[in-house]
Amino acid sequence: MALTMSQIMTLLSEHNLLIEKNNEPNEPTNFAHVTYDSRQVVPQTLFFCKGNFQAAYLTQAKNQGATAYVAEHYYQEGTGLTAIIVSNVQQAMALLGAAFYDFPQNKLFITGITGTKGKTTTAYFAHGIQNAQTEGKTALFSTIDRIVGPKPEQQFKSNLTTPESLDLFHDMAEAVASGMTQLIMEVSSQAFKKNRVYGLKYDLGIFLNISPDHIGRNEHPTFADYLYCKEQLLRNSKNVIINAETDHFDEIYSAAQGFLPEENIYLYARENSLISFETQVDFEFAETRQDLSASEINVHSYSDKGEQLQLDGTYEIDIPGDYNQQNALAAIIAAGMAGASATEIRQQLPAVRVPGRMEVFQTEHHGTVYVDYAHNYASLKSLLSFLHQQEPDEKLLVVTGSAGDKGISRRSGLGQAIGEVADVAILTADDPATEDPIAIAQEIASHINNDQVTVQIVADRKTAITQAVQLSQPGEIVVVAGKGRDATQKIQGQDVPYESDVKIVEDLLKER
Known part of the structure; x- marks a missing residue:
């Protein structure tokens, strides 16, 4: 891993990014390290001044041995360094990071997944199938976990859905060095907006769905911007799979057609769906069995390119929720395109588990508890509607909150979903960041436009979960939504240890 000044000048010039370079007497010709974190600087480092940058970081980088920096303007603190x-x-940073790590993306079959909901579940479905089919040679970059190799230390918790570009290419390079041949990765809208994946091309892109989310300060100013960023996956993939039932399908499909021929676009939908276009889908599925623990779907192909994958037949899914059937079909098609057979997919799909997604806990004296990461209108409404459909006569209790400093639009959506389906809501802290969790809960409550819903606000999340479970009666349903197995809470700029929703529920069951 190395980078020369000649490579840097060539890449930046080719992409029309270079403005100028100063000429220092001892200009470095080679770099042995690259970073944007001044704490990680060692001699012969190329340092990037990005994001909410403070000049003091450059001073620290210089003192620790950086020999050049990349920035959008000169810093006095960088005097003596090549700028x-x-x-x-x-x-x-994305271009030079890829070059420093010897373009690891070219040595992997990369599947990128985007959507407002379902990215993580689809990623786990696809990874579970393809990792078995490749005999352990499929990496995973997800919201929950990152898997870059077979060793325990190569499987760790993620801090971002899509990491910063230098971290992304570092992990890709480690995956390649560990013998990985495929990569399944979630791609967030922020990854495109903030150029974390600039220049990255995907062998396969999956577009699951779109609905308003991540709109507010520090994120997307408008829904149009959010949709545009999501569509960048279609513009940067060799082949794409699109859920034809998604909102704004016409626009999404047109974006794909603008960059790809029809033979590289695969569409899927539920049987007898009302879809706002005339083009035939390549795959349809029908539910053949559904309960609160698993489901089964039958898949049928309708086009020549669909039939060539030979994926027709019945598949079992051991994660409940009718919305997960769409996620499973996307993963089935993706796995088929990556080389897995229908037989291999049928064998592996039922074994897939997603940490913190629809985890079910049966209590002895209270209701059944479901822990899930649902954190916006689309995901929470889908989850609550499914559970209500399965148990229409039982009371539905919800514990949830919303993050601070981002996703402001989620708060009204959570309130709306609760008002449409739930009977009881206990609103609590999620990741409040610099905001008051009670104020966030009050904002959610203001959007619960249903006087029949009983609403409580309990600031401490563990207390809120405990109260919900104890309040429930046998047969009733308790949904703990938002954090799943996340073991920290973001409070005032710190990652504060948190037991996790799952651990709290498990401990409550042990007490009885």
């Missing part, structure tokens, strides 16, 4: 001035430092 490479670019028009977009995030794009430059």
Whole structure:
């Protein structure tokens, strides 16, 4: 792993990013390290000044041995260092990071997955199937976990859905060095907006769905911007799989057609769906069995390219929820395109488990508890509606909150979903960040437009979960939504240890 000044100048010039470079007497010709974190700087480091940058970081980098920096303007603190001035430092960092790690993306079959809901479940479905089919040679970059190799230390918790570009290419390079041949990765809208995946091409892109989310300060200013960023996956993939039932399908499909021929676009939908276009889907599925623990679907192909994958037949899914059937079909098609046979998929799909997704806990004297990461209108409404359909006569209790400093639009959506389906809501802290969790809960409550819903606000999340479970009666349903197995809470700029929703529920069951 190395990078030369000649490579840097060539790449930045080719992408019209280079503005100028100063000429220092002892200009470095080679770099042995790259980073955007001044604490990680060692001698011969190329340092990137990105994001909410403070000049003191450059001073620290210089003192620790950095020999050049990349930035969008000069810093006095960088006097004596070679300065490479670019028009977009995030794009430059992605390009140079890929080059430093010897373009690991070219040595992997990469499947990228985007959507407002279902990314993580689809990623786990696809990874479970393809990892078995490749005999352990499939990496995973998800919201929950990152798997870059077979060793225990190569499987760790993620801090971002899609990591910063230098971290992304570092992990790809480690995956390649560990013998991985395929990569399943979630791709967030923020990854495109902030150029974390600039220049990255996907062998296969999956577009699951779109609905308003991540709109507010520090994120997307409008839904149009959110949709545009999501569509970048279609523009940067060799082949795409699209859920034809998604909202805004016409626009999404047109975006794909603008960059790919029809033979590289695969569409899927539920049987007899009302879809706002005339083009035939490549795959349809029908539910053949459904309960609160598992389901079964039958898949049928309708096009020549669909039939060539030979995926027709019945598949069992051991994660409940009719919305997970769509996620499973996306993963089935993706696995088929990556080389898995229908027989291999049928064998592996039922074994897939997703940490913190629809985890079910049966209590002895209270209701059944479901722990899930649902955190916006689309995901919470789908979850609550499914459970209500399965047990229409039972009371439905919900514990949830919303993150601070981001996703402001989620709060009204959570309130709306609760008002449409739930009977009891206990609103609590999620990741409040710099905001008051009670104020966030009150905002959610203001959007519960249903006087029949009993609403409580309990600031401490563990207390809220405990009260919900104890309040429930046998046969009733308790949904703990938002954090799943997340073992920290973001409070005032710190990651504060948190037992996790799952652990709290498990401990409650042990007490009885």
